[in-house]
Amino acid sequence: MICCKECLDLLYDYIEGSLDQETTDSLEEHFQECPPCISFMKTYKSTTTICRDTLNQVDVPDAVREALLKVLKENKEHPGEN
Amino acid sequence: MSFTQPKENKILEEALVRQFQGGDLEAYDKIAEIYQKKIYGLSFNLTRNQMDAQDVTQEVLLTLFRKIHTFQGKSAFSSWVYRITLNASYMKLRSKKKEPNVSIDELMPSYNGAGFQQEKIQDWSENTESLLFTNETRDVINKAIELLPEKEKVVFLLRDVEGLSTEKAGEILDLTVPAVKSRLHRARLFLRKKLSSYFEEFSSRKVEE
Numbered sequence: 001m002i003c004c005k006e007c008l009d010l011l012y013d014y015i016e017g018s019l020d021q022e023t024t025d026s027l028e029e030h031f032q033e034c035p036p037c038i039s040f041m042k043t044y045k046s047t048t049t050i051c052r053d054t055l056n057q058v059d060v061p062d063a064v065r066e067a068l069l070k071v072l073k074e075n076k077e078h079p080g081e082n
Numbered sequence: 083m084s085f086t087q088p089k090e091n092k093i094l095e096e097a098l099v100r101q102f103q104g105g106d107l108e109a110y111d112k113i114a115e116i117y118q119k120k121i122y123g124l125s126f127n128l129t130r131n132q133m134d135a136q137d138v139t140q141e142v143l144l145t146l147f148r149k150i151h152t153f154q155g156k157s158a159f160s161s162w163v164y165r166i167t168l169n170a171s172y173m174k175l176r177s178k179k180k181e182p183n184v185s186i187d188e189l190m191p192s193y194n195g196a197g198f199q200q201e202k203i204q205d206w207s208e209n210t211e212s213l214l215f216t217n218e219t220r221d222v223i224n225k226a227i228e229l230l231p232e233k234e235k236v237v238f239l240l241r242d243v244e245g246l247s248t249e250k251a252g253e254i255l256d257l258t259v260p261a262v263k264s265r266l267h268r269a270r271l272f273l274r275k276k277l278s279s280y281f282e283e284f285s286s287r288k289v290e291e
């Protein structure tokens with residue numbers, strides 16, 4: 001059986017689905033014997049999801065949007081002045 | 083939401099770029115509209131500062147206007163925009179004193195001699211839902227990302243937050259695919275560790291209540 005450390009090294013490719021069948025099998029075999037590694041894998045995946053959901057909430061504030069529009073408009077009318 | 087581009091968008095975008103290169107200012111407006119949120123979001127996540135992100139966005143949009151003739155289409159237009167955005171954001175960061183980063187190695191998982199887990203691992207992945215959009219959780223996540231060393235942070239932002247492919251992130255950062263993967267993996271491990279402390283503490287708090 002592969003050890004937890006090897007399991008961790010395979011995690012990235014496992015989640016991408018880019019492991020070959022044999023390696024996938026040995027990893028899943030490890031998971032069956034090792035609940036901590038399942039927890040690790042799930043929380044590893046969750047980390048990406050919750051960070052992405054949080055960071056993607058950044059929106060351009062209205063004030064910034066307006067200021068940008070103004071600058072771009074001026075720039076189009078008088079290129080090269082700001 | 084992910085910014086992986088469907089093919090039609092890419093074709094539309096290439097057409098807009100060509101129109102703008104040919105002098106069509108309306109095409110420029112459309113390009114600016116498409117990219118404004120991406121530029122602002124990425125620079126805000128890097129600088130964590132609204133003024134800086136605004137400056138960067140303005141600078142990048144003006145650069146697109148002035149330098150469009152230098153874009154030769156050897157790489158994707160979006161890669162070019164991301165690269166200009168990163169450079170402008172780094173200029174902002176460099177002009178500021180920064181707190182030293184924590185060592186990322188200290189937060190990597192540890193194993194016993196036989197390569198087996200040593201720490202107790204809690205599965206908090208099912209319990210994040212109710213916590214996800216509280217201010218406290220948001221702060222913890224933002225703080226954790228802020229603590230990431232820059233090399234890992236930028237890979238994490240492009241790949242996991244913006245949703246770009248490994249190849250594309252490599253093209254933008256001038257890194258090989260294995261280098262992108264290894265930095266991304268380290269970033270995720272670091273963040274997982276940081277978030278674990280928080281979510282585990284939170285569930286023990288709940289038990290006490």
Ligand SMILES: [Zn+2]
Binds near residue numbers: 004007030037199
């Ligand atoms: Zn294990």
